[in-house]
């Protein structure tokens with residue numbers, strides 16, 4: 252059983268071929284390689300990005316100007332109604348890209364105090380979505396971030412604004 256679980260984890264640690272192609276297209280757009288945000292062993296069990304979490308999403312994040320980029324391809328186990336990605340997990344993606352960006356930028360944990368999210372169009376299982384986040388505003392330890400998830404056809408799937416508080 253342990254061996255099977257390990258195989259599942261290993262399989263999902265790397266970006267799939269579609270995600271790699273989309274990343275290459277972004278790099279062409281920016282005219283340079285995009286640098287991947289480093290992983291942190293201390294937070295290896297993070298559900299969204301942790302490499303040690305056997306049921307995690309194993310996201311990879313890339314620095315873009317004033318923000319962050321990630322791709323995700325939902326699998327069967329991520330659905331709600333047949334064929335649709337679960338809204339709670341879409342929220343995880345947006346929460347994570349915004350939180351992880353500010354954590355990595357500032358070097359201290361940032362806790363989500365509020366997240367406002369609008370689900371605009373469904374995300375279908377098996378389709379690779381683009382997740383982008385930007386820092387919008389700072390006031391003391393509070394940071395306002397915006398995030399958007401885009402479907403392969405360019406339609407906005409979900410967008411969010413979050414308020415994060417940096418640890419003292």
Ligand SMILES: CCCCCCCCCCCC(=O)SCCNC(=O)CCNC(=O)[C@H](O)C(C)(C)COP(=O)(O)OP(=O)(O)OC[C@H]1O[C@@H](n2cnc3c(N)ncnc32)[C@H](O)[C@@H]1OP(=O)(O)O
Nearest residue numbers: 289290291294297346347350351354362363364365414416
């Ligand atoms: C690679 C490895 C990756 C590692 C993994 C990286 C993961 C990152 C992504 C995940 C992010 C998450 O999901 S974090 C997990 C989910 N979130 C949480 O667990 C947070 C739970 N809530 C809390 O812990 C607390 O409420 C805090 C820390 C957010 C705030 O508490 P506090 O420090 O006591 O602050 P508090 O006194 O309440 O407020 C201080 C000031 O901020 C203001 N303030 C507080 N909240 C708000 C708000 N939403 N909007 C506006 N203003 C606010 C107050 O009015 C106040 O203003 P004034 O009176 O001073 O003017």
